[in-house]
Amino acid sequence: MAVNKFMIVFPNAKINIGLNITAKRPDGYHNLETVFYPVKINDALEAIIAPQLSFASSGITIPGDIENNLCIKAYEFVKTDHDLPPLKIHLHKHIPIGAGLGGGSADAAFFIKLLDQQFELNLTVEAMQNYCRQLGADCAFFIENKPVYAFDKGDQFESIELDLSKYVIVLVMPPLHVSSADAFRGIKPELSTVSLKELIKLPLAEWKEHIKNDFEKSVIGKFPLIGEVKQSLYEAGALYASMSGSGASVFGIFETLPSLQHLEAKGSVFYNV
Structure with missing residues (x-):
């Protein structure tokens, strides 16, 4: 077993381009369709082999107990099937929390x-995605970390051709925290007349009229x-602006900075994400 003593990765965030809640499921979850797109806002996650498993963090304060942290849960899931040594884990949190950006996932x-x-x-x-599906609906997306059309609970994917690299994506995070549970309470599921998988093929300048986020x-x-932030992004020249996920972050796609x-x-404003 080849092991580096010091291990580090830089998890990135995602945005949702469109989000339609299509049905309430018997298990209490919702079916939805959305497009996940990776963006360049990163945490830093490092680990070293240690006498016992531990977790610490810096940067943005992470709420909740350590044993409920998704990294600890991921370790325990994998350790159930594979021999792993104890690790000292440190996460520097930079991706905003309660933002609809999937940072924990x-x-x-x-x-x-x-x-x-x-x-x-x-x-x-597939095995890594199956571990992720036990941790959160959008978690499995980050295994391949490429643009996808997501459906069912948001944990089933189809590859799509979507490249926004010639545009400037700016993200604004208001000083708010939106609870996903609260956001879902305001939703009335409805089947889309045209699949987001087709709408995403429209010219970007037409997205504003056709692609929506049901949570907004x-x-x-x-x-x-x-809403004020979204309107400000349009007034600044955004071709398309939307809340990501269940909020509270809002992104705008521009032709120039x-x-x-x-x-x-x-x-907080994040440029060139």
């Missing part, structure tokens, strides 16, 4: 990939600042 997925690589577990993509109506109703200093009073 990304940390867990990247940690599973790190375990696979460092301890030569020879896990398949109820979430913006409760947090008007999110905009001047958004006026938005810095409304939240």
Whole structure:
């Protein structure tokens, strides 16, 4: 077993381009369709072999007990099937929490990939995704970490051709925390007349008229600042702007880098993500 003493990865965030809640499931979850797109806002996750398993963090404060941290849960899931040594884990949190960016899911997925690589577990993509599906609906996305059309609970994927590299993506994170549970309470599931898988093929300039996030109506109703940020992005020249996931972050896609200093009073602004 070839093992590096020091291990580090840089989990990245994702945005949702469109999000349609299509049905309530018998298991209490919802079926949905969305497009996951990776963006360049990163955490730093490092680990070393240690006498006992431990977890610590810096940067943005992570709520909850350590034993409920997704990285610890990921370690325990993998250790059930494979021999792993105890690790001292440290996470520097930079991806905003409660933002709809999948930061916790990304940390867990990247940690599973790190375990696979460092301890030569020879896990398949499917095996790693199956571990992730026990941790969160969007977690499995980060194993391959490429644009996908997601459906069912958001944990089943189809590859899509989507490259936004010629555009500038700016993300604004207002000083708010949106609970996913609260966001779902304001949703009335409805089947889409045209699949997002087809709508995403439209010219980007037409997305504004056709691609929506079902969470926006109820979430913006409760947090008007999110709606103000979205409108400000359009006023600054965004071709498309949307809340990501269940919020609270809002992103805009621009042809050129905009001047958004006026938005810095409304939240943290991340350029060129």
